[in-house]
Amino acid sequence: MEAIIRTGDGGPEVLQLSEVPAPKPTATQLLVDVHATALNRADLIQRRGGYPPPPGDADILGLEIAGTVAAVGRAVEGVSEGDRVFGLVGGGGYAAQAVIDYRMAMPIPDGWRFEEAAAVPEVFFTANENIFTLGELAAGEAILIHAGGSGVGTAGIQISHHAGANVFVTAGTSGKIHKCKTLGAIEGINYKTADFVAEIEHLTGGEGVDVVLDFIGAPYLEQNLSILKTKGRLLQVGLIGGATAEIDLGTLMRKRLKIIGSVMRPQSIDEKIAITQRFVDQWLPELKNGTLKPVIDSVFPLAEARQAHTYMEANRNFGKIILKLK
Ligand SMILES: NC(=O)c1ccc[n+]([C@@H]2O[C@H](COP(=O)([O-])OP(=O)(O)OC[C@H]3O[C@@H](n4cnc5c(N)ncnc54)[C@H](OP(=O)(O)O)[C@@H]3O)[C@@H](O)[C@H]2O)c1
Numbered sequence: 103m104e105a106i107i108r109t110g111d112g113g114p115e116v117l118q119l120s121e122v123p124a125p126k127p128t129a130t131q132l133l134v135d136v137h138a139t140a141l142n143r144a145d146l147i148q149r150r151g152g153y154p155p156p157p158g159d160a161d162i163l164g165l166e167i168a169g170t171v172a173a174v175g176r177a178v179e180g181v182s183e184g185d186r187v188f189g190l191v192g193g194g195g196y197a198a199q200a201v202i203d204y205r206m207a208m209p210i211p212d213g214w215r216f217e218e219a220a221a222v223p224e225v226f227f228t229a230n231e232n233i234f235t236l237g238e239l240a241a242g243e244a245i246l247i248h249a250g251g252s253g254v255g256t257a258g259i260q261i262s263h264h265a266g267a268n269v270f271v272t273a274g275t276s277g278k279i280h281k282c283k284t285l286g287a288i289e290g291i292n293y294k295t296a297d298f299v300a301e302i303e304h305l306t307g308g309e310g311v312d313v314v315l316d317f318i319g320a321p322y323l324e325q326n327l328s329i330l331k332t333k334g335r336l337l338q339v340g341l342i343g344g345a346t347a348e349i350d351l352g353t354l355m356r357k358r359l360k361i362i363g364s365v366m367r368p369q370s371i372d373e374k375i376a377i378t379q380r381f382v383d384q385w386l387p388e389l390k391n392g393t394l395k396p397v398i399d400s401v402f403p404l405a406e407a408r409q410a411h412t413y414m415e416a417n418r419n420f421g422k423i424i425l426k427l428k
Pocket of ligand 1: 141142143144224225228249250251252253254255272273274275278293317318338339340341342343364365366367414417418419421
């Protein structure tokens with residue numbers, strides 16, 4: 103089958119379209135003809151040699167797929183050849199065929215294109231798990247979502263707004279901030295031209311926010327803690343700016359704060375099935391009825407994975423970058 107492989111660790115030039123053996127489904131897996139997959143920031147890290155797939159998962163990049171079922175393992179129930187499915191995978195998305203545990207494969211809603219389905223799993227699962235399952239954001243609370251124009255940001259803004267929270271974002275351009283507002287953000291802060299701590303204090307009348315969803319890490323840690331209200335929660339989901347920082351633990355104690363970190367990829371199949379189910383119960387109906395939407399920035403053919411990576415690395419996307427195979 104055709105797949106994008108890495109010829110080494112490095113920049114987009116290490117990505118190459120090649121012929122590789124197709125995967126074989128285990129008893130509980132589906133073999134899927136992939137019609138669309140999507141980029142995630144983690145793919146850039148894996149391309150450079152970090153963020154390895156969990157044991158047993160494909161070394162090929164790609165954390166989510168949408169396609170049609172080509173074959174089913176002998177213990178699979180309720181899914182048949184030809185069904186249109188989408189879901190999260192541990193790896194292997196940038197390929198003509200991929201395997202997925204049948205309990206993590208969701209039926210693609212009627213009327214959806216494969217590109218729309220491929221834009222959903224990683225970012226909506228990540229946003230839901232962090233903001234609600236771990237962060238316990240409640241209606242009427244305030245949340246600051248950094249990198250509001252990221253894939254995860256665009257999902258997080260929508261679900262937080264829909265849940266009745268007051269959503270603030272940071273982003274690097276006024277164009278991205280404008281688009282974040284169309285998704286439900288009350289206000290956006292251009293972190294390149296303004297101090298987000300001073301802006302949040304101003305926007306919240308000095309109160310601060312209940313939850314911060316952060317991908318930047320070390321350079322923002324102290325500032326994030328400073329804008330949290332008493333009993334606030336910081337969700338650490340990415341480390342774009344660095345991993346090591348010093349904080350005043352007194353702040354943590356005085357304000358009774360929680361810092362919660364998580365990574366989805368290495369979690370067990372059972373945990374990922376539960377993550378999938380929470381998304382299906384909570385948000386899939388709202389996506390089906392159009393209240394929420396997958397935010398697609400651009401679509402590249404699989405053969406142009408290099409260009410797609412260069413585009414993401416330049417921070418040009420608002421929402422998801424799709425790779426289309428068929
Ligand atoms: N823990 C998990 O399970 C998990 C799962 C999925 C994703 N993630 C993490 O979530 C983050 C978003 O992923 P994604 O795929 O949605 O990303 P994405 O679409 O590539 O968006 C990332 C955005 O971050 C902003 N950015 C880049 N460098 C920055 C910096 N130094 N300071 C401030 N902002 C910066 C850029 O927007 P601007 O133009 O606004 O600067 C960029 O477009 C990544 O860190 C990823 O690793 C974690």
